Amino acid sequence: MTDRESRFRAPSIPRDALPLAIAGIVAALLVALTCASVLWQVREALVATKNHTGWMDALLIVVGVLPLALFIPATRGLQLAIAARRSLWRKDLIAARVLTSHSNSSSWFSLGYAVFALIVAALVWFLIANNVAVGSTFFNLPLIFESFGLVARAFLTNVLIFTIAEVLILVWALIVAVARMIPGKAGQPIRLLSTIYTDAFRGLPSIITIYLIGFGLPLTGLTAPLEEFLTRTFGLQDFTVIWAIMALTLTYGAYVAEVYRAGIDSIHPSQTMAARSLGLSFAQTMRFVIIPQAIRRIIPPLLNDFIGLQKDTALVAVIGTIDAFNQAKILASNRFNLSTVTTVAFLFIAITIPQARWVDRLLERDAKRTRGAK
Amino acid sequence: MSFLEIRNVVKKYDETVTVLKGINLNVEEHQVVCLIGPSGCGKSTLLRCINGLEDITEGEIRINDDRVSGAGVDVNRLRRDVGIVFQSFNLFPHMSVLDNITLAPRQVLRLSKREAEARGMELLKRVKLEQKAKSFPDQLSGGQQQRVAIARALAMEPMVMLLDEITSALDPELVAEVLDLVRELASEGMTMLLATHEMGFAREVSSKVAFLFEGVVHEEGPPEQIFGNPTEERTRGFLKKIIEAGRM
Numbered sequence: 218m219t220d221r222e223s224r225f226r227a228p229s230i231p232r233d234a235l236p237l238a239i240a241g242i243v244a245a246l247l248v249a250l251t252c253a254s255v256l257w258q259v260r261e262a263l264v265a266t267k268n269h270t271g272w273m274d275a276l277l278i279v280v281g282v283l284p285l286a287l288f289i290p291a292t293r294g295l296q297l298a299i300a301a302r303r304s305l306w307r308k309d310l311i312a313a314r315v316l317t318s319h320s321n322s323s324s325w326f327s328l329g330y331a332v333f334a335l336i337v338a339a340l341v342w343f344l345i346a347n348n349v350a351v352g353s354t355f356f357n358l359p360l361i362f363e364s365f366g367l368v369a370r371a372f373l374t375n376v377l378i379f380t381i382a383e384v385l386i387l388v389w390a391l392i393v394a395v396a397r398m399i400p401g402k403a404g405q406p407i408r409l410l411s412t413i414y415t416d417a418f419r420g421l422p423s424i425i426t427i428y429l430i431g432f433g434l435p436l437t438g439l440t441a442p443l444e445e446f447l448t449r450t451f452g453l454q455d456f457t458v459i460w461a462i463m464a465l466t467l468t469y470g471a472y473v474a475e476v477y478r479a480g481i482d483s484i485h486p487s488q489t490m491a492a493r494s495l496g497l498s499f500a501q502t503m504r505f506v507i508i509p510q511a512i513r514r515i516i517p518p519l520l521n522d523f524i525g526l527q528k529d530t531a532l533v534a535v536i537g538t539i540d541a542f543n544q545a546k547i548l549a550s551n552r553f554n555l556s557t558v559t560t561v562a563f564l565f566i567a568i569t570i571p572q573a574r575w576v577d578r579l580l581e582r583d584a585k586r587t588r589g590a591k
Numbered sequence: 592m593s594f595l596e597i598r599n600v601v602k603k604y605d606e607t608v609t610v611l612k613g614i615n616l617n618v619e620e621h622q623v624v625c626l627i628g629p630s631g632c633g634k635s636t637l638l639r640c641i642n643g644l645e646d647i648t649e650g651e652i653r654i655n656d657d658r659v660s661g662a663g664v665d666v667n668r669l670r671r672d673v674g675i676v677f678q679s680f681n682l683f684p685h686m687s688v689l690d691n692i693t694l695a696p697r698q699v700l701r702l703s704k705r706e707a708e709a710r711g712m713e714l715l716k717r718v719k720l721e722q723k724a725k726s727f728p729d730q731l732s733g734g735q736q737q738r739v740a741i742a743r744a745l746a747m748e749p750m751v752m753l754l755d756e757i758t759s760a761l762d763p764e765l766v767a768e769v770l771d772l773v774r775e776l777a778s779e780g781m782t783m784l785l786a787t788h789e790m791g792f793a794r795e796v797s798s799k800v801a802f803l804f805e806g807v808v809h810e811e812g813p814p815e816q817i818f819g820n821p822t823e824e825r826t827r828g829f830l831k832k833i834i835e836a837g838r839m
């Protein structure tokens with residue numbers, strides 16, 4: 218029998234699963250002990266800050282029992298590892314391989330969640346360290362509840378700014394992107410203008426654009442007629458919101474124009490050729506053939522830029538707009554406590570997550586519609 | 592005067608690459624002319640020049656005694672009258688089959704939605720795909736996609752159709768359904784200029800065959816002459832290779 222033949226005749230022997238299974242058990246044990254110790258410290262901290270009541274003990278016990286669930290996959294990994302060894306002794310290689318694979322999977326599962334639990338425990342410990350200094354600085358619950366209404370109302374200003382800016386950006390950036398692709402010699406000056414604009418506004422930090430427009434434009438006096446008009450028709454007094462929307466539209470318009478351009482470029486030239494060959498003009502080709510296909514591809518990067526924009530609405534605080542961050546800062550300096558800013562942080566995260574899920578759904582639905590039923 | 596006249600057409604990509612070196616070719620009304628020749632000889636380039644997808648460097652192209660090449664030509668107008676179908680279908684993937692067909696009639700010819708869809712459904716019936724009107728291109732086989740592409744070009748009611756190797760991207764069993772359609776168009780008197788590697792088909796449907804070689808029409812004539820008794824050495828060599836490859 219040659220070397221090659223023997224290799225094929227002897228099935229491979231699975232690696233022993235026992236060490237990993239034991240590691241899983243040890244990790245589960247470690248997690249249980251760590252969690253118990255951290256929870257005990259939490260209880261002491263609660264007692265020390267006179268926040269402790271009877272039902273909290275019940276809650277702590279429930280939380281303390283939770284990590285024990287790790288023993289389920291860990292012991293299962295161990296049992297399977299032992300069974301795998303037995304099969305190996307019986308020379309049943311195939312059963313041994315199957316059992317080893319299942320055992321490893323169980324053990325890794327428990328190890329993975331052990332790491333997860335340890336990270337959570339470390340965070341909790343961080344919050345209660347130094348006499349709950351961290352916890353009370355960032356998570357002063359009474360203050361959070363008391364100020365929530367004020368901060369949330371100010372957050373509506375952020376929502377207003379980014380909603381209007383997003384609508385404007387969608388249109389403005391498309392104009393800039395298409396301007397940059399106009400063909401022919403006659404289109405050259407327009408292409409040049411568009412290039413200069415995107416280069417300039419992508420380079421400018423948005424905080425500087427906001428600052429220059431928000432303080433500078435009103436100083437020039439050029440905007441007085443507009444301000445008068447807005448006051449007369451809408452009763453608007455605080456114009457900083459308008460400057461903020463303008464500045465953010467200019468800044469993010471440059472980013473989104475590049476996203477559009479990448480999307481348009483990603484559509485194969487044969488699509489343009491096919492559309493033009495039917496007699497459609499450049500504009501009709503863009504509108505009916507290229508842009509609808511490009512839009513589908515740019516939705517994820519577009520959302521990325523829009524989330525960036527939403528976060529940057531916090532920068533309007535520099536020109537004195539009372540947005541959520543500015544309001545929270547005022548409250549924080551009155552109370553020597555940052556918990557109000559924590560509220561703002563959570564509000565920003567809370568609006569981002571549903572948008573991400575919505576885009577996922579949108580893309581999935583579109584894929585189902587146009588692709589074959591594969 | 593012929594219906595379509597190609598006179599001394601030269602096409603250069605950059606300064607250095609000359610693909611077409613003085614093409615002369617006439618197509619009469621209701622004629623089917625086949626372009627044959629080795630890969631890279633410029634068949635696709637010539638077809639793209641005819642409907643203005645490429646500018647020509649020298650020479651001129653005339654349709655119905657109207658110059659359709661050079662500066663000042665309304666290419667959008669020209670392309671209404673000159674349909675082209677490509678090797679790779681190039682359907683619009685985000686639109687249903689029917690929308691693919693009605694887009695240009697509605698936007699370019701300004702037909703109403705009802706009129707355009709009625710015309711579209713009629714054409715789909717013709718290419719035997721009326722059940723697929725609501726499907727999307729990715730849900731069709733290659734042969735079906737190519738038939739939709741032909742219907743899409745026909746929807747503009749062109750005076751001449753340019754077909755660029757429309758069966759080259761298809762599996763062998765799908766070629767027949769597309770060729771049947773072209774045969775039908777030919778029998779109805781549609782003027783066509785087609786580049787093809789299907790020599791048997793070319794021999795059967797064409798009124799004239801032109802052999803393109805090194806940027807010029809090396810030999811042209813009725814199919815019996817080109818395939819049966821070619822006078823030029825190069826033509827013979829090319830056909831011999833085709834026969835050896837089992838494509839005739």
Ligand SMILES: Nc1ncnc2c1ncn2[C@@H]1O[C@H](COP(=O)(O)OP(=O)(O)OP(=O)(O)O)[C@@H](O)[C@H]1O
Pocket residue numbers: 604608610629630631632633634635636637756
């Ligand atoms: N955009 C371009 N820029 C530069 N060269 C090009 C371009 N398009 C085509 N060519 C060159 O022109 C020549 C002719 O190309 P063409 O596509 O017309 O050939 P063809 O006869 O259709 O070949 P095939 O039978 O393979 O389709 C080729 O050598 C090709 O490399």
Ligand SMILES: [Mg+2]
Pocket residue numbers: 634635636755756
């Ligand atoms: Mg070709």
